[in-house]
Amino acid sequence: MIRIAPSILASDFSKLGEEVKKVVVAGADMIHIDVMDGHFVPNITIGPPVVKSLRKVTDAVFDVHLMIENPDKYVDSFIDAGADIISVHVESDYHLNRTLNRIKKSGKKTAVALNPSTPLSSLEWVMEDVDMILIMTVNPGFGGQKFIGSMVEKVRQLKKIIDGRGLKIDIEVDGGIDLSNIYAITEAGANVIVAGSTVYNAADTEQIIRQLKEKAFQG
Numbered sequence: 001m002i003r004i005a006p007s008i009l010a011s012d013f014s015k016l017g018e019e020v021k022k023v024v025v026a027g028a029d030m031i032h033i034d035v036m037d038g039h040f041v042p043n044i045t046i047g048p049p050v051v052k053s054l055r056k057v058t059d060a061v062f063d064v065h066l067m068i069e070n071p072d073k074y075v076d077s078f079i080d081a082g083a084d085i086i087s088v089h090v091e092s093d094y095h096l097n098r099t100l101n102r103i104k105k106s107g108k109k110t111a112v113a114l115n116p117s118t119p120l121s122s123l124e125w126v127m128e129d130v131d132m133i134l135i136m137t138v139n140p141g142f143g144g145q146k147f148i149g150s151m152v153e154k155v156r157q158l159k160k161i162i163d164g165r166g167l168k169i170d171i172e173v174d175g176g177i178d179l180s181n182i183y184a185i186t187e188a189g190a191n192v193i194v195a196g197s198t199v200y201n202a203a204d205t206e207q208i209i210r211q212l213k214e215k216a217f218q219g
C-alpha cells in the first residue's frame with residue numbers, strides 16, 4: 001500500500017487551511033508538515049499554533065516532520081496541537097530513546113528521520129521503537145530540491161534490514177520526488193511518499209496524486 005503525503009511547505013501559506021483541504025479531497029493519504037527552526041536547518045517555518053489551527057479544518061493524518069534542535073523539548077507541544085505521527089531526526093536528539101518513549105506513551109506514532117549522509121547503523125538500537133523511518137532524499141531545509149539518487153540504494157538496504165528483523169516499519173521518503181523517480185524508490189521499498197512541489201505546483205491536484213500512485217506501482 002503506497003501512501004502519498006503532500007508537504008504543505010510548497011503550498012500557499014496565505015490560505016493554509018484551504019490548501020490542506022484541497023489535497024485531502026484530491027486523495028492525499030496524510031498531510032506532511034515541515035517544522036524548521038533555523039538552527040538544525042537553515043530555514044524557519046511553522047510551529048505548534050499553526051498545527052493546532054489546521055487540526056480544526058481536517059481529520060486527515062498529520063505527519064509532523066521535526067527539523068529542529070532539541071526535539072525532546074517540543075514533542076509534547078506538537079502532540080497537544082494534534083500531530084498523529086512525529087518524526088524526529090537522529091542527528092538532533094541527544095536522547096532519542098526517551099523522545100520515542102514520550103511519543104509512544106501519548107498513543108501517537110513514532111518515526112525517526114535520517115539525513116542523506118547519516119548511516120543506517122544509527123537506527124540499530126531504535127528500530128524496535130519506531131512505526132516509521134524517514135529517509136531524506138534531499139538535504140532538509142527547503143522544498144523543490146533535486147532528488148539524491150543514491151538514496152534508492154539506502155532505502156533498499158533499509159528494507160532488507162527491516163524484513164530481516166521481522167519488523168513492520170513504514171519507510172517514508174522525503175524530497176525531490178516526482179513522476180520520474182517515484183517508481184525507483186517504491187520498488188526499493190518505500191511506501192510513504194512525501195511530495196511537496198510536485199503536488200502543489202500541479203494544475204490538477206487530483207490528477208497528480210492519482211498519477212503518483214499509478215507510477216509508484218508500475219513505473
Ligand code: DX5
Pocket residue numbers: 007009010032034065138139140141142143144145174175176177194195196197198
Ligand atoms: C525538506 C522537507 C520536505 C520538502 C519536500 O526539508 O522536509 O518535506 O517540503 O518538498 P519537495 O517535494 O518539493 O522536495
Ligand code: ZN
Pocket residue numbers: 007032033034065174194
Ligand atoms: Zn519533510
